[in-house]
Amino acid sequence: MPLIRIGIDTGGTFTDVVAVDEETGRQASTKTPSTPTDPAEGFMTGVRKILALLDARGQDVAAVVHGTTVATNRLLEGKVGDLGFVTTEGYAHVLEIARQSVPDGYGNSYFWVKPPRIVPADLVRTVGGRLAYDGSELRPFDADEAVAAARFFRDRGITTIGVCFLHSYANPEHELRMRDVLAREHPDAVVSISAEVLREYREYERSVTTLVDAAVKPSIARYVGAIAARLAEIAADVPFYVMKSNGGVLSADEVARQPISTVLSGPAAGALGAAVVAEAAGFGSVLTLDGGGTSTDVAVVVDGHPALTTEGSVGAYPSKIPMIDVVTVGAGGGSVAWLSPEGTLKVGPRSAGADPGPLCYGSGGAEPTVTDAHLLLGRIPPHLLGGEIPLDVTAARDGIAALAASLGLSAERCAEGILEISAWNQANALRQVTVTRGLDVRDFHLVSFGGSGSLLACRLVDVLGLAGVLVPPDPGNLSAYGLLTVDVRNDYVRTAVARHAVLDPGAVAKTFDDLTAEASAALEREGFPEPARRFVRTADLRYFGQAYEVRVDVPDGPVTAALADTVAAAFHAAHRRLYGYDFAGDARQEVEWVNLRVTGVGPIARPALRTAPPGTGATPRTTRRVDFGAGWADAPIYDRAALGAGDTVTGPAVVEEFGSTVPVHPGFRAVVDDHANLLITREVVA
């Protein structure tokens, strides 16, 4: 029986692979360069490499789970030119108008240049027929105009089309008829209708979400299809799953039904993996920090669940699809240090990336980066990936020394400054994700991972007053590991506006039943037997007149007036938690139900966490000259692989492993826990 599950995370530079043998619990991980021109190439190299490590064959593979942002983002580029859009009469310019908002500062409206619309105005067609907000029909669907629109696109060779009619979240009838007309008149067209992509009110956002779905549908189907075909090289019918931005997975066969949900999957896997590791280590709520080459992603995990948002965007386009709320800052290992015209030191957001990369890679990089600063100070070893790639210390020093000279600093102080600025950039992002939710950053541990995520861990504890930092084993592969922990998860939503006082529990029950049936059908297609399917009901409520909603859980059981009151009470409480007040006792402030949601979950067995053998006392492998800010001194260097549970490393020290390094600053200590995590805290001064 096949028992190996493989997670593959394709990044811009490296493809990370983790595999677990569910029988023996044995885990393995590896890395291979990504192959942007044909991502399937790097993907298959990774699969073969990991199978070789486990001494396994294709037939042993139970599932492959894939997450990527870079590959799908690239699919979006330049592909949206052939899109057409059909909308309600009177709304031909809905995309041009957008929400009338101008980003950022006061007065920017004078010079702001709107980015190009996802569909140019001449490829927007309108069709008569109008629904009201409750789904009732104000004017019938105009079939003649629908035919004219379909032929317009057919005659111009526009074969990817999005359809969004007003209030179709309440009644998809007109959109379904439009799709029928397109199928008849223009059978070659790939069509997305908004009622199937996102049944939620706000016409501009729903339109764009639907159009992104349509735009990526052909290319994602091709991408997933190509990888699935290559997988057949190792064995027939290997189950293949794709990560979604909401923190679930989807089988490759289902991708064509909801392509947009897979577009931003990369950061989600990391946050999920971090949540699993943290929970096992005893921390239900943590901040996560994924440090890569070009940028750093931060997120909040509350009670084991990464926080979700429906206010995200795909590239330049807003998308209301639920996604894990990740804030990205341009502060990674490749971030470039430069002098502003005013003579101050800046770090990022520009990155040298992997190509040409930092000076020390010796592959043509001409500007000093964060990685060069770490190297100069001895905080990382003079090689990458356990010695596979040597680093050029002299090049790093020369570049930073040149920058330092124009600032009147020594090379060491300049390097120190580069790292300090980089740490503050990350710290400010971590503050934003907590303040937005009314949380205090000092109450949290941070889980740091990714190739560069843990390099500044001690500085972040100091700058933010964090409780501590947890560094999982093999932190460079946590995103790939996260892919193995993910359930099948599908979200369904319907806007059904009703005041709580006159709510019809029967109507709510009917909508929940419909959504549950949809979710159940999808899980059935994924092969989950009925008893295994789980459903989570939530609702978005607001105070009458407000323009924003708060999401609360809807308990299991029949929808009765009493259950509805429980939900309303939960809404009052959640509103107070989030905004500091509520109107629970105020009869003038009515509660209104807005969106009903069902999430269908098909649980997947999570791999057992690895356990660390008991430690025998940490023994350094060697020493190296390291500058932790107070001048050069010999610091012990530890191999992480040689550390066991309970071993303690006291700073100044450096802990090294394949693909990642943890500098432990003076005044800090790192303790290995039972799952081989390093828990870094400030040393308590006796």
Next chain:
Amino acid sequence: MSADPILVEIVEGYLTSVEKEVETAIGRTSRSPMIRDAHDYRAGIHDRRLRKLTGRSYSALVNPVVRDYPIETMRPGDVFFHNDVYLSEGGIGHLPDLCVTAPVFHDGEVVAFVQAFGHHDDIGGTVPGSMPSRATSVFEEGLMVPPIKLWDQGVPNEAALKIMTRNSRMPESLAADLDAECAACLMGARRLAELFQRYGRADVEACFDAILDKTTETFRREILAKIPAGTYVWEDYAEHDGVDEPKLHTQRITLTKLDDRLVIDFNGTGPQAKGPINHAGDYADGAFLKKWLAPILRNLADSPERMAELEVNEGVVPLIELRFPPPGTLLTPVFPAPTNARTFVILRLLGVLAGVLAKAVDGRMPADQETIRYTGVYGDDLDGRPYLMREVLGGGSGGRYYADGEDTIHVVPDSRNLPTEFSESRFPFVVERLGLALDSGGPGRYRGGLGYEKHVRMLRDAHFMSIADRSILACWGVAGGRAGLPFSVTIDPGGPGERDVDALADAEPVRAGEVIRIRTTGGGGWGDPLDRPVDEVLRDVRWRKVSAEGARADYGVVLRPGSVDDPAADEAATASLRASLRAARTGDEPFFDRGPGYARLAGGATSAAVDHR
């Protein structure tokens, strides 16, 4: 001492983050829709010398607080409040802007201030919302509170809170908004105190100096250097004040570029209005207006990307000298002149500065935009419950020497329009059309952005309200560019009851079934429309932004008969029409085009003397 270049970067990022955290906290915990949904609030961080350190947007001033409560008398836990326009040193423009100031302490001394103001929904006065469009004195506009100590060493002043909430039609949310502002400012003050503790006062203050010096240097090098030495004059107008019949309410700037600074002289500005469009600007050396106007200077930077990077903090102040006319003008009103609609003047002032700079730099400034006005309907909904729907509809921005103007945008960052799918579920009307007003963008080599065309069909009898300027005068075009179309409202267009509604309307009756058609302003055009490439005109036709008639009349482009989906130019007819249009010119056309409405208010004149270069 000179600042550590690394610490400067850290402190600058820290201040930006704290400002954002304070604004996030206010947005999250306040209750007024104007704050929550329309984003009408701002935070700012100031040093002990009252200099604004952060620069994403304008904010109020600390000066009036320190004037009445000397710094050395302040104690930890004190929080100050004011909204009194005439005692705000020019930092507060109208009474609904409630301003809270918290001092930051280090080693027992005040080292900085965190300040925030937000537009609360009601602070009393003669009408709900405290913005009476026909007010003739500030006493009609609501409760005036000069700087007071709202919290005294951590203890809220119950008496003041009672008086203030008693005077609002929305007492609970007023109290909640004040709480939100106070809590957010105190949080910001704690965060700043941590900065001083971590790095020490001398080092942090050296960074403050460096941050402001940096802005001064950047503006000197990248902005002022672009303006040739000399003196330039221009003026523009508000068209009505809510009380008098429409007329030209002049705002004039005489700009003089000296070696080391700009002199902006407002002499020539018209007399104080009877209605509420006055702005009390002549205080604290115009410190508020300098920072309010400086964002316009950013248009002189090398690229739109660079313009967006430049921050306006106190560092711009040494570069600008303001000269005010004697008391009794639109910018120097005498108490108790009303001010609640002062946006008519201070938003226009941005355009006056843009225009006078255009004269100085050969037109390399954006043409005019007008992006704030209030329109709404109110009455009883289908369940018989009273409602008020009030929204801000943006307009088109002006053409630029590098790009067309943008359609339907709003000057206030992140302020959004109402989705039809929201408003139809909430109010008794159907939005039959939410589109762009065809041909509303001012013609030009770079066309002005288009305004809205919104059709609202009422399901029940209701009243329509509007507070808008630019309904007679248009957004001006420059450097050969033409004016956009002005704001207009028509009820029952094409029907038996068709009628136009004044731009200042409090209660225009609308019957069930009638459509209200609102068209907002198009931006002015930039450069000669006859120089616009034919392809771009054809694209605008395909995009339903310019009509076939507009292509001919405004751009001299003659279309062949056929569908607007595939427009084609008659090249010979176009060349000949463009030639004849050029030949008909006198060569003495004004540098600015104000549109046909100007003549109506200017005794038949088609341009002002200052409109020529």
